[in-house]
Amino acid sequence: MDLEIQRKTLIEELGVHLEEDNLAPLAARILATLILAGRRGVTFDEMVCELSAGKSTVSTHLDHLQATNRVTYFTKPGDRKRYFVIDPNLILNLMEEMITKWDKEKRLHLKIRAYKEQCNCEARETGGFQFDLEFQEDFLTYLEETSNAVKKFRDKLLSRNN
Amino acid sequence: MDLEIQRKTLIEELGVHLEEDNLAPLAARILATLILAGRRGVTFDEMVCELSAGKSTVSTHLDHLQATNRVTYFTKPGDRKRYFVIDPNLILNLMEEMITKWDKEKRLHLKIRAYKEQCNCEARETGGFQFDLEFQEDFLTYLEETSNAVKKFRDKLLSRNN
DNA sequence: CCTTTAGTTCGGAAATTCCCGAACTAAGTG
DNA sequence: CACTTAGTTCGGGAATTTCCGAACTAAAGG
Known part of the structure; x- marks a missing residue:
């Protein structure tokens, strides 16, 4: 067959x-x-x-x-x-997982940014290396935007399933 | 320190x-x-x-x-x-990876849907089990929508970096 | 109460992943 | 040319993951 x-x-x-x-x-x-x-x-x-x-x-x-x-x-x-x-909610569950993961990642990058800012502050006095914060900022908006996009679709699905 | x-x-x-x-x-x-x-x-x-x-x-x-x-x-x-x-393009590269993965997944689910439709067709004659295609449909729109959201952000980043 | 069905738990074997040191290369230094 | 620097390649070995069979449990059937 x-x-x-x-x-x-x-x-x-x-x-x-x-x-x-x-x-x-x-x-x-x-x-x-x-x-x-x-x-x-x-x-x-x-x-x-x-x-x-x-x-x-x-x-x-x-x-x-x-x-x-x-x-x-x-x-x-x-x-x-x-x-x-x-699981009938598999798709929703997968999205929930992604959102949770991205949230965790966002918190980490916020911590990293804070660390780098602190370093920059101290280094400004001694004239040492200054961190470029663009990468952290970009990463944070990346996480924010993709996360929001997924949330939007999740809510659409949720409201459809009332 | x-x-x-x-x-x-x-x-x-x-x-x-x-x-x-x-x-x-x-x-x-x-x-x-x-x-x-x-x-x-x-x-x-x-x-x-x-x-x-x-x-x-x-x-x-x-x-x-x-x-x-x-x-x-x-x-x-x-x-x-x-x-x-x-890599200065890390974020873009990560998005590209996601998009590629979702594309592959989409192709797989299209194949699965085709398989199930074929089964349904044969089973209709014998009165056998009929597949519910809702899951495949939902999964396909899920992949489509999240993929598009990421693509949109990717293009925004790309145009900024001209 | 014995038997069958539908699984679960546990100890360990097999396979895979991850990492290491030893030996090596390739390019510059004195 | 001998020596240092900045790595790479290769042959395992340790750790982890994945899977299995044997023994077990719990519920239903006869």
Whole structure:
């Protein structure tokens, strides 16, 4: 079946890509599998089987993916299995993560700027090296602007989902 | 000297943060050192000494940081040393990287959508599972919008630097 | 109560990443 | 030419990450 080959290829391709944001190879494959499976969900055993991975490995990675708000699951009445799916808020969660990271970075650059200003102040008396603050300023506006852009889209999504 | 302690602390703090985007611990410390040193630049030996690292380690990481457009150096006439500095276009380069990554992601999600549509088409006849394409659509607009926002800021920076 | 299903926990093996020192090069210095 | 300076290259070794199997738990089924 050609569709099946397509699916496998896509899982691998997407998996490799997802590894780039600090996901272990197998964690990336799990996420890719769930993205390709959609709302139907994938059970624990299906993942173990399909990815030919150890149960413990899948278990650990699923824990981590749930803890980082990338994955959830649902159950069916009278069925003990969990059907894992990508978190319906994944996009929002990813944006939230970016915003948090940029905030942290902004605070760091503010500290650095303060440090450099202090250095400049002391050096002015002795005629020593003066820091150029343009880089910090640019970086701060860069963080501010990209952060705001993402926030704007986040709010748009949020209001749509009311 | 209190400023020196402040600097060391900032290098460490910034270093830990920079590790988050796939930089080896020492590579992150090098970048942090350069960010805090500013235009004056830092020589190879200063890094080896200050970070108490092996010369080979510093050499390798500097290569990598230059290859990924994060770091450059300048020289002074009659001085064989290289003075390493963060690439003056670092911010632009970082944005370019983000845009490239999002583009790749977009192409992947287009492929996935095509795959799911094909599945839906076949399943419609047999009455099988139908994929919900909303997630792909949302992800594509998410990538589109954030990408555009960053591009807009990039162009603003570019036109300023004419 | 025994068995099956659906996982979890834990100790460690395998693979990978990160870093180092020793030996080397290449360019200038005396 | 011998020596110093400013690095680079290469062969591991230590640390970390990733993954696994074996033993376990907890819930449901017969």
